[in-house]
Amino acid sequence: MSSSLRPAPSECVGPVAVPACPPDVLAACAEELARRLARRVRLIHGEHERVLPPPDAGPADAALLVSEDGRRLYVESMTDSADSPTALAWARAFQHLLACAMAAPELPMSAHPLLSEQERRRILYELNPHRVPQVLHRTMAEPFQEQATRTPEAVALVAASGEHVSYRELNERANRLAHFLRSTGAGPGSRVAICAERGVPQVVAIYAAVKAGCAYVPLDADLPDARLGYMLADCAPTHVLTDPASRSRVPEGGWRVIDLEADAAQWQEQPASDPPVAVSANPGTAILNILYTSGSTGRPKGVAYPTDGALAHLDWMQSQYPYEPGDAAVFKTSPGFDVSIWELFWPLYHGARLIVCEPGAHRDARRLARLVEEHGVTTVFLAPTVMTPFLEQVDASAARLRWALCGGEPVTARVRDTFYRALPDAVLVNCYGPTEAGTVTDMALDPDPGVPVPLGRPAAHFRLSVLGEDLEPLPVGVAGEAYISGPIGLAQSYWRAPARTAERFVADPYGPPGTRMYRTGDLCRYRDDGVLEHLGRIDRQVKIRGLRVEPGEVESVLAADPAVVDCAVAVHGTQGTHGTPARLIAFVVPAEPGTFGEAEAAEVLRRAAALLAEHMRPERLVAVPRIPATVNGKVDTAALLAVWEGFADGEERAIVPPADELEARLVGIYSRVLQSGPVSVLDTFAGLGGHSLLAFTVIDACVAELRVKPEVLKLLTGSVREVAQSIREGHAEPAEPAAPNPG
Template identity: 35%
Template structure:
């Protein structure tokens, strides 16, 4: 399909990253050269190829090259801890691992007995390989072969790879053509926002099949609401995907400007939309907001609902084409209208299963009792929902303990397993608490071994960060003498205490000047605390990357200064950040003003 599009519009711009771009003809040729190289290495149908790359044109070339060779790509985030990357590589067993020169030192090359070409290395000489399209008949690729394997969080402490076939991805692309992107121009500008390790990225990547121009959002811009909005405006983006958390950040800054730029379509997914945001979006007359629901196991999304003009109750829309959604009671019978049940999904979007996990595949992908098609299956999502009278579906949360925070799907059991592996921990429970509306945080409850006290939060996070990504690190750690139990002996989650967000006087140091006082007030408001001391650590108080972007935005307004997000990860206390701001202001203030006296003139 991409090759057909490249033949139709060879000179149209296909992909843009910063000041670089490729036409459809150039992208197709470079992907073909990589595909021929991969074919020489033995890549073909049912063969996995890892891709561990930062956002770049080479990343897109890599994805297309793998698919053209007949293989399935396994995306790996370079920011993941080494242990997590090692596990995914060992579990998937890719024949080749594509990467970039700057990442070679981060990868466990000594343990990998496979080719690890850096696509941006000048000495690989891919130019010596043909630039024509590989012969699909020779490759033997069909729609039933896997296109990618994406790893998701696992309840047993290890993530699991979901195998998705070409036919499923193509069906989702066709659905978007006739729904979310129906009113886009012929050569629309589409932003690639989500990471390729997250299946939401397909919402952008698949637009190359439609001849649209894909603008890759730089990582540093994704995490900053103001810069993201400026990026959308600068490139006049017609459509992009985001999570509700990311959208909320943009809405709180300013979603409109004096020049009247609006994206035509915003595709929302990854977590539930809160009622307050739903009310904002449904009254919009300028932007089409699409609420999209679906697990990775069902190819990105299984239902879509237009929020504009919708009723006042949030919903996830209706099943997409060639997809069936069944809401079943505990006995496996269809739940009546308005009655809560578990979502089961059938149709062409259902994944093949979990890589090398036949037991778990059989447990979650079960025979479809409502279909006469041989071998038809439905996927048990573990999500609760009910049918509304208008035919839409209301999402009501999880049956099990899988949660979504800031768009990331997290198995709480995986965090518990990492904490339980620490020798000083005897028992542990992790919850996702939302004690303040819209502010969901991970809280770990620990019972320590005899003779051990609860370590400092920074020490625990440091240990967890060796195997867990940042979004899976708890915001709070609470020590208990024992876990509360229900009368039948199970852990009583409702009896677990909320974290204390009030700041006691022990170790508290008050601000010493106006700058520290302003910073402490902003920190307290963003973190929803009563007060913050100058030596308190932002991340130990419950801060995370999304709150960090809000903080940077508030600092910009308060101090009239541009600070990169990275600063907050280096200057993590009020005192340290105040010093950084003082230096920045000193460097940017003209010498004449510095030498004068305040009372002798006006600014």
């Protein structure tokens, strides 16, 4: 073969033996391969060269080089999307496609599989064998109750106040509340909502709900009123357990509201013994909780997660990354996120101490690092965006960390390398999985710099299949959508949303009759050793600071505003920790363009904040004359982001100056901490690129310079001017000035 015909090499595999084929069959097979893999390939056979499908502006992903006698195949990857594993997979697929075409030339090319039956079976069932877990308990409380019997006087909870709660005391407090809940109408099949600040009473409430046989529905008191109201109306709980700090956020409705502190006398005379186990008639259908996540319809969707799935998951995690007596963990995640199940139940099944992080402190990397050091925490979960500032603060000589679990968004090589430089004696574990399934894959990462970070292998009770659009398994090394299946571990449904459930939970053609698989929307591929790699999203769902956001939900809220005619939401920056942090930018077509300025944009965002959780709120709103579209009618995101780049450079933005010294000093603090350009007093903390992880740095600067501590919620949601007004009105907490430096 003439080497002059070969493209500049990248990665090359071969030779792979192929059957002798006429040139037209070679071309037809190459075109079919390109079609199914949604990639462009260059076919070189002797002196002939073709690009399939026909060339456009982009380069070919791979070159298929067939020897002149037609019996040997080489494959070269030509772009970053096709490395050696991909090229080898294409070579095998092309080889099989050619053999099928020659053996059955009367069939259309689309009828021939890319995989041999042996390879298909290996990928589906042998790379990562599935095992049905043995679930020994009926409720999430039973493993804890057994541990409380073994070590009744051991410390179970350590509160921010310094209060220590033993296993016996926690069990008895939860038992009394559980008996009370049952006596007042709660039980199997009912829901108990919990809207309380993080603390010992919140932990007691969650354990009491599961002891009573109910599904618990966690409600974050920081959510907007309208969102809380929707969630309560949707889940229809029998009771809402709350506390003095959150009571005013709970609306009246068809539920009984109970203050965990003010009303505690009502259940103090209830039995302290474990209530009889109460589960549904079919234990496999018992719901542990309903967790509300972002939904594309403009309304949050409730994920109904089963008890047996959570028990199987915690059993798997314990087998991989075990807690031991004397270990400690941190409860810092909102119970509205699935990671909280790890923090609330897993360590207390095995005799560890659970350190309850005070409200708001989980956003402060410095305080979190001190908590880990002072309490000898051995296992912690952190999203990548929290991991990076945490590593800057933690002292390796004082920390006892053994495992650091990381997930919620892609874990980059940069995060891994930084971790092992900061904590060389700990192990970083990459975890992946949606709320609809819990953590599906996990892998302890090797500290090898420069090596790509994989997702890992599926847990033994899950099967993860990488499938094409026809739901056929794809060759190893080829990217497709990840589908999660298994009789135990998937969510039961989206609560009261059968159509949405049917869309995402589909029949599993590769499992026992009646089983389902969940469409993740994640673009993944398998390596030949069975380890999974994550390559991005195939839909619009994004992660902001590790939390899932459907841009469509944000768009639905903005589009309903009377000042908006049309809108689109785009993500600027990356969704990991490499490069610019991801932020939501909203582009709107105003109803009255000539009068729509910074103040009007701020008012639209203020109204949207009443319906959207903090991480779902756009950081900027940009007025545009129209929403641009691509030739196929889709929103032209690239064009919108180009508009944003110009806007961010200050070309179309008026700067409203400070009106007094307080506003001027706040402007200086914002500008210095956020490292932004000119700051207007109408700018918000989030709009300038700030997020909750930086909020405490701004607060520290206010304490040092202004001797006041602004309200965290006002700082996160209000403009500079609104923060200044809050301080003037006395809503900020007075603070002592920092001690002078010695000498």
